[in-house]
Amino acid sequence: MKFGYFDDANKEYVITTPKTPLPWINYLGNNGFFSLISNTCGGYSFYKDAKLLRITRYRYNGVPADFNGKYFYIKDGDTVWNPGWQPTKTQLDEYECRHGIGYSKFKGVKNDVEANVLTFVPNEDTCELSQVKLTNRSSQTKQIKLFSYVEWCLWNADDDSRNFQRNFSTGEVEVIDSTIYHKTEYRERRNHYAVYSVNSKIDGFDTSRDAFLGAYHDNRDPEVVCEKGECTGSVAHGWSPVAVHQINVTLNPGETKSFVFVLGYCENPQDEKWESKGIINKAPAKKLLAKYQTDADVEAAFDRLCTYWNDLLSIYTVKSANDKVNRMVNIWNQYQCMVTFNMSRSASYYESGIGRGMGFRDSNQDLLGFVHLIPERARERIIDIASTQFQDGSAYHQYQPLTKKGNSDIGSGFNDDPLWLIAGTSAYIRETGDTSILKEMVPYDNDMSVATTMMEHLKRSFDYIVNHKGPHNLPLIGRADWNDCLNLNCFSEHPGESFQCFGPSEGPVAESVFIAGMFVKYGEEYAQLAELLGDQAEADRARKEVQIMYDAVLKDGWDGDWFVRAYDAYSHKIGSKECEEGKIFIESNGFCSLAGIGVKEGLAEKALDSVKKYLDCEYGVMILQPAYTVYHLELGEITSYPPGYKENAGIFCHNNPWVSIAETVIGRGDRAFEIYKKTCPAYTEEISEIHKTEPYVYCQMVAGNDAYLPGEGKNSWLTGTAAWTFCNISQYILGVYPTHKGLQVDPCVPSDFGDYTVTRKYRGATYNINVKTNGSQKGVKSMTVNGQAVEGNVIPFVEGQTEYNVEVVM
Ligand code: BGC
Ligand code: NOJ
Numbered sequence: 001m002k003f004g005y006f007d008d009a010n011k012e013y014v015i016t017t018p019k020t021p022l023p024w025i026n027y028l029g030n031n032g033f034f035s036l037i038s039n040t041c042g043g044y045s046f047y048k049d050a051k052l053l054r055i056t057r058y059r060y061n062g063v064p065a066d067f068n069g070k071y072f073y074i075k076d077g078d079t080v081w082n083p084g085w086q087p088t089k090t091q092l093d094e095y096e097c098r099h100g101i102g103y104s105k106f107k108g109v110k111n112d113v114e115a116n117v118l119t120f121v122p123n124e125d126t127c128e129l130s131q132v133k134l135t136n137r138s139s140q141t142k143q144i145k146l147f148s149y150v151e152w153c154l155w156n157a158d159d160d161s162r163n164f165q166r167n168f169s170t171g172e173v174e175v176i177d178s179t180i181y182h183k184t185e186y187r188e189r190r191n192h193y194a195v196y197s198v199n200s201k202i203d204g205f206d207t208s209r210d211a212f213l214g215a216y217h218d219n220r221d222p223e224v225v226c227e228k229g230e231c232t233g234s235v236a237h238g239w240s241p242v243a244v245h246q247i248n249v250t251l252n253p254g255e256t257k258s259f260v261f262v263l264g265y266c267e268n269p270q271d272e273k274w275e276s277k278g279i280i281n282k283a284p285a286k287k288l289l290a291k292y293q294t295d296a297d298v299e300a301a302f303d304r305l306c307t308y309w310n311d312l313l314s315i316y317t318v319k320s321a322n323d324k325v326n327r328m329v330n331i332w333n334q335y336q337c338m339v340t341f342n343m344s345r346s347a348s349y350y351e352s353g354i355g356r357g358m359g360f361r362d363s364n365q366d367l368l369g370f371v372h373l374i375p376e377r378a379r380e381r382i383i384d385i386a387s388t389q390f391q392d393g394s395a396y397h398q399y400q401p402l403t404k405k406g407n408s409d410i411g412s413g414f415n416d417d418p419l420w421l422i423a424g425t426s427a428y429i430r431e432t433g434d435t436s437i438l439k440e441m442v443p444y445d446n447d448m449s450v451a452t453t454m455m456e457h458l459k460r461s462f463d464y465i466v467n468h469k470g471p472h473n474l475p476l477i478g479r480a481d482w483n484d485c486l487n488l489n490c491f492s493e494h495p496g497e498s499f500q501c502f503g504p505s506e507g508p509v510a511e512s513v514f515i516a517g518m519f520v521k522y523g524e525e526y527a528q529l530a531e532l533l534g535d536q537a538e539a540d541r542a543r544k545e546v547q548i549m550y551d552a553v554l555k556d557g558w559d560g561d562w563f564v565r566a567y568d569a570y571s572h573k574i575g576s577k578e579c580e581e582g583k584i585f586i587e588s589n590g591f592c593s594l595a596g597i598g599v600k601e602g603l604a605e606k607a608l609d610s611v612k613k614y615l616d617c618e619y620g621v622m623i624l625q626p627a628y629t630v631y632h633l634e635l636g637e638i639t640s641y642p643p644g645y646k647e648n649a650g651i652f653c654h655n656n657p658w659v660s661i662a663e664t665v666i667g668r669g670d671r672a673f674e675i676y677k678k679t680c681p682a683y684t685e686e687i688s689e690i691h692k693t694e695p696y697v698y699c700q701m702v703a704g705n706d707a708y709l710p711g712e713g714k715n716s717w718l719t720g721t722a723a724w725t726f727c728n729i730s731q732y733i734l735g736v737y738p739t740h741k742g743l744q745v746d747p748c749v750p751s752d753f754g755d756y757t758v759t760r761k762y763r764g765a766t767y768n769i770n771v772k773t774n775g776s777q778k779g780v781k782s783m784t785v786n787g788q789a790v791e792g793n794v795i796p797f798v799e800g801q802t803e804y805n806v807e808v809v810m
Helices: 209-213 223-228 283-290 295-313 323-343 360-370 375-386 417-432 435-439 454-466 513-532 536-556 586-594 603-615 636-640 653-665 669-679 681-691 721-733
Strands: 004-007 012-015 025-028 033-038 043-047 054-056 071-076 079-081 094-099 103-110 113-120 127-136 142-155 173-176 179-182 192-198 204-208 241-251 256-267 274-276 316-319 441-444 447-453 699-702 713-716 736-739 742-745 756-762 765-772 782-785 788-790 803-809
Touching: 025 103, 025 323, 033 127, 043 256, 054 256, 071 113, 071 127, 071 223, 079 103, 113 295, 127 142, 127 241, 127 295, 142 192, 142 223, 142 256, 173 204, 179 241, 179 283, 192 241, 192 283, 204 209, 209 223, 209 241, 241 256, 256 283, 256 295, 295 323, 316 323, 323 360, 323 375, 323 681, 323 721, 360 375, 360 417, 360 721, 375 417, 375 435, 375 454, 417 435, 417 454, 417 513, 417 736, 435 454, 435 513, 441 454, 447 454, 454 513, 454 536, 513 536, 513 586, 586 603, 586 653, 603 653, 653 669, 653 699, 653 721, 669 681, 669 721, 721 736, 736 756, 742 756, 742 765
Parallel strands: 765 803
Antiparallel strands: 004 012, 012 094, 025 033, 033 043, 043 054, 054 142, 071 079, 071 142, 094 103, 103 113, 113 127, 127 256, 142 241, 173 179, 179 192, 192 256, 204 241, 316 756, 441 447, 699 713, 736 742, 756 765, 782 788, 782 803
């Protein structure tokens, strides 16, 4: 069952009922000012950091669902309604929400009044714009009232949700004409404030939540709107400041009136905070608001946003006979990659934006799907991430986006982290050819006095693994590897202890076969970087270490029919036939195979067959089987989840593409694509009532076979699935893979995929790549570039050449 449809021509998902199984959201903003917005106008905004600079309030896990947003109330006689349906939930005569690329549009119709709301964050400014158009579709003149509503967050979202004894006394606002200034804490250490303004005269305002809603009311029935009909002009002193404008609107038959609302974030230099004693310097707000005074201003900004996105999305496009693939590749998968790049795992409807900032592991992986879009931003991100690395090559697991400093709450000791830095950097250089990044001086733990070159950072990443091996010469796991819940040194016995932080950060025994797989893959990529810098000795040394690891995996990481997952602190196998539960895991099998381990020995094929046999289900490939049914002290959080959920036998979408990529490595296009389809939103759209999360983006987890409701998705949007799936489909299935020498074309498609064309912008040139598949799954028979036959399947990069027309025959 569907709750809307894809409008590919407009790059939109059109939601046709507000009653989706879960809130279906969108992200607005790219450069600092961000908003989450749901199909019923729920959501919130923040500047740069969802924890430290939260602009408006949201109530996570509230009742009813998805409560608090930026609302517009329309009072038409005795009827009060919202264009996005919530919060009054007045039945609408017509409803539509279009989530687009960087914007959302709402259309609500009630009693012959049509409201169209367009909301987006312009690329150039730190604000969100909402254009509200009201049309009278009746033959009578309408006298209606429009009320806006936002609830301010007192900046630090964590403190805001806990420290009421203080916060109920700190709130401050100013109101000048149609602009409401939120200036809590500006009097002391803050030099920023927020504004909410409208481009018309107003007929009233409120800034005290209590005055607007009334005691024992909520956003569903604000007393001012539903009973009094007039704002009270309240000026908030403490409690909960809000911003409400009231505009009385007369609409003649057929007439449309339009209003532009601007929600902005403004900063002043420290010594220019005040206009006069107690009066905040409003210059930045005035400058901002002056830019968005007319519909034409808004529409021009909207056009610029659309052009910006159309340009970005033209960097990789495919034309194939499969509409769903085209839609995901050309629009939604890349869009989600931008969002995960911006947010890491900080703010979604499942991540509160308080607990987790930018993940070292997560952000590096996000780069893999983003680097082609805006390489300069990827470069900056790589340096930011590397700057939180420790001198021994290990890393803070997370850092705060505002300060860019490592977050000691979670600390370090996740032994996969160092290698992801090689993955991200290598992807950047393969995309751009810019080896200068390797020569940049980059600090450790943000301390510039101990800075070294970026290449030295990568060396320390690599050597961290070389120097931290266990009894089987496999990498020590530390607190966990990619699977945050495999806590083999934790041994937590008391509720409330964080599985990720409890216990020693390092144990001398527990080992990860998954990290071994990573080492083989990224060790080779590291060797290639050394070669690019002319350091053959280092490349040779790296390859020797990779070979040693490869051999260790075949010796002690192979279980007979699949790869072992790990060894615990007693050196017992995890993910082996010997185990009672958790006999086979996806991660080591996917990653070791995609890294090429056991391919020539025929073991990768065997492992992938086992994955199909034991881990496959209708909705994807489960993370492990059989599910753990009891808590194991020696395994940690993984066994804390009920069977079928999350890391305990859920379908963790993130590592499904690893298996699919591994299938392309051994040339099985049919199977690679079968896996791709199972979790692909454009396919799961059909079962939205089961899947529940947004049908245009990936979610982190889908309940596995052991769960109460197999197929039910959770944690949409912020997942490494976005980047990895984009790599899978664009680089491995469609097969256009950036190498240091140029683009390689090595498709691995299902036999009935048909011919297709990829257009790729790469290092200043446009590549038009036509692939004739001839029913084949893998193997390029011939390739011509601008009419010339070339050897092999890498398109030779010619400096200065701007167009490559490539014919590939499989
Ligand atoms: C989740 C993991 C997540 C970890 C990090 C765990 O509770 O199951 O998916 O990576 O928390 O905070
Ligand atoms: C989500 C976390 O963000 C990610 O870092 C981790 O790899 C997966 N969960 C698996 O535990």
